Amino acid sequence: MKTLLLGTRGSQLALAQATWVRDALQRIHGDLEVRVQVIKTTGDRLSRTSLSRLPGGTKGVFVKEIEEALLAGQIDLAIHSLKDLPTDQPRGLALTAIPAREDPRDALVFRVGIENFHELPPAARVGTGSLRRRAQLLHLRPDLNVIEIRGNVDTRLRKLDTERLHAVVLAGAGLRRLGLQHKAQYYFPPQELLPAPGQGALAVETREDDGEVKSLVRPLDCPNTHASVSAERTFLAGLGGGCQLPLGAFAEIQDGVGRLAAFVGSPDGGKFLRREICGPGSKLGDLARDLATWFLEQGARQFFEEKT
Numbered sequence: 001m002k003t004l005l006l007g008t009r010g011s012q013l014a015l016a017q018a019t020w021v022r023d024a025l026q027r028i029h030g031d032l033e034v035r036v037q038v039i040k041t042t043g044d045r046l047s048r049t050s051l052s053r054l055p056g057g058t059k060g061v062f063v064k065e066i067e068e069a070l071l072a073g074q075i076d077l078a079i080h081s082l083k084d085l086p087t088d089q090p091r092g093l094a095l096t097a098i099p100a101r102e103d104p105r106d107a108l109v110f111r112v113g114i115e116n117f118h119e120l121p122p123a124a125r126v127g128t129g130s131l132r133r134r135a136q137l138l139h140l141r142p143d144l145n146v147i148e149i150r151g152n153v154d155t156r157l158r159k160l161d162t163e164r165l166h167a168v169v170l171a172g173a174g175l176r177r178l179g180l181q182h183k184a185q186y187y188f189p190p191q192e193l194l195p196a197p198g199q200g201a202l203a204v205e206t207r208e209d210d211g212e213v214k215s216l217v218r219p220l221d222c223p224n225t226h227a228s229v230s231a232e233r234t235f236l237a238g239l240g241g242g243c244q245l246p247l248g249a250f251a252e253i254q255d256g257v258g259r260l261a262a263f264v265g266s267p268d269g270g271k272f273l274r275r276e277i278c279g280p281g282s283k284l285g286d287l288a289r290d291l292a293t294w295f296l297e298q299g300a301r302q303f304f305e306e307k308t
Contacts, residue, residue, distance in 0.1 A: 001031050001032070001033050002031065002032055002033070003032075003033045003034075003035060004025070004032065004033070004034045004035070004077060004213065005034075005037050005075040005076050005077075006018055006021065006022055006034050006036050006037065006075065006076070006077050006078070007037050007069050007070060007074075007077070007078045007079070008037070008038060008039065008066070008078070008079045009040070009041055009062065009066070010038040010039075011152045012153065012154065013081075013152065013153055013174050013177060013178060014081075015036070015038075016177045016178055017079055017081070017177060017202055018079045019036065020177070020202075021034075021079050021099070021202065021204060021220065022034040022035075022036060024099070024220055025216065025217070025220070028219050028220075029216060032216065037069075037074075037075055039065050039066045039069055039075075041061060041063065041064060041065045041066065042061045042064060043061035043062040060086050062081075062084040063078075063080050063084055063086070066078045066080070067090055067093060067205070070093060070205060070206070070207060071090065071092055071093065071207070073207075076206070076210070076213050077096075077204060077205065077206050077213055077217060078205040078206075079202060079204060079205075080202070080205065081198075081201075081202065081203070082098065082198035082199075082201040082202060082203040082229055082233075083196040083197060083198040083199045083201075085198070085203050085205075087233050087234075087236055087237040088237070089205075092207060092208050092209070093205055093206070093207060093208060094205065094206055094208040094214065095204075095205055096204055096205065096206045096213075096217045096221070097204040097217045097218055097219075097220040097221035097226075098201055098202065098203060098221055098225050098226045098229060099201070099202050099204070099220045099221065099222055099225070100222040100224075101173075101200045101201045101222070101225040101229065102172075102173035102176055102177065102200045102201070103172040103173050103176055103187070103200055104172070104173065104190075104195045104200035104201075104250060105172045105188055105189070105190070105193075105195060105200075106133060106169050106170070106171060106172065106187070106195060107169070107170055107171070107172040107175055107184035107186065107187050107188070108126075108167050108168070108169055108184065108185060108186040108187075108188070109157060109160065109167060109168050109170060109183045109184055109185065110166065110167045110186070111160060111165070111166055111167065114166065114167065114185070115185050115186070116185070116186055117167075117186050117188070117192075120141070120144070120166055120167060121166065123144070123145050124143075124144055124166040124167065125145045125147050125163070125164065125165045125166050125167075126144050126147065126165065126166060126167050126168070126169065127146075127147045127148075127149040127156065127160070127165045127167070127168040127169070128146060128148070128149065128169040129148055129149055129150045129156075130169070130196070131246040131267050132194075132196055132245070132246050132247060132248050133146075133193065134146045134246070134267055134268075134269070135246035135263075135265035135266060135267055135268070135269050135272070136192075136193045136194065136248065136263065136265065136269065137169070137193070137269070138268055138269030139265060139270075140192060140193075140269075142269060147163060147165060149163065153170060153174055153175070153178060153180065156168050156170060157170075157180075157183065170184070171195075171199055171200065172184060172187055172200070173199065173200035190261060193248070194248030194249060194250050194261060194262065194263050194274075195248055195249075195250055196248055196249075197229070197233050197235065197236045197248070197249045198229045198232055198233060201229045204217050204220055204221075224253055227251075227258075227281065227285075228251040228252050228253055228258075228284070229251070230284075230285060231249075231258070231260055231284040231285055232249040232250065232251050232260070234288035234289060234292070235249045235262055235288040235289075235291055235292050236249065237292075238288065238289055238291075238292025238293065238296075239264065239295060239296065245304050246264065246265045246266065246267050246303065246304065247262065247263060247265070248262065248263050249261070249262040249263075249288075250262075251288070253281035253284065256280065256281050256282075257278060257279075257280070257281060258278060258279055258280060258281035258282075258283065258284035258287060259276065259278040260276065260277055260284065260287055260288055260291060261274070261275070261276040262274070262275060262276075262291055264295050264300040264303050264304075265303055266303045271303050273295060273298055273300055273303075275291060275294060275295070277290070277291055
């Protein structure tokens, strides 16, 4: 029996994602054993520090140490939340599989007595650690008091009480993977709040030259999801962006037609650009590059320099 070591972060959500991949691989390959190995990342060690204040920025803070272990041969494959993965991969690594995407939408969890985003009282306190969510929330409701919070899903849910918040915004996919979807009373449609590029998708990373492991992992790949999130990441790369910039993108392919919606805004929501384009699904990557060029021509890059 062949054994593979799978590297992952140690949060409850990361372990749930790694367990799903482990079980899927073992179902596909009956003579395969996959063992999960937890690796602590810079983002985990500095969990109380604002993402915008992490040394060296946010790029790769949740994946760097895992990728280093993969390159060193200490693990055979790595599992990431795709939205955490920088668009420029280290030399020698390959994004071998992206399984079918979970719900990409952002969800709101409220205090008792509130059931809808539009029922939040004036100046309501809403918790999130994401500049993308902050920009869109304040664009929709400039009156909101957006409070920065960090931590795993359980920690952020507890902050509803400890920080006296009216609501917290979380990724719907994370709630679903943890069996906590009942906590979400409201899911933002993409027309209101665009997700982060790659949100809801998993990345299965391997060494580029490890043909055996790549062949074992490839059956997990969903071509439709892979093409859609690749377009979102192409848009992100075109703007020179990272996961903490106030931008969002969502692509999908239906009946051969590709659609990509994106926004860029200032952190306070005061400046805001949004556009949606469509075309042949096979040309979605080209559409993403064209869309990034349009945003740059509209002066989108200066939005990132706005202060929160």
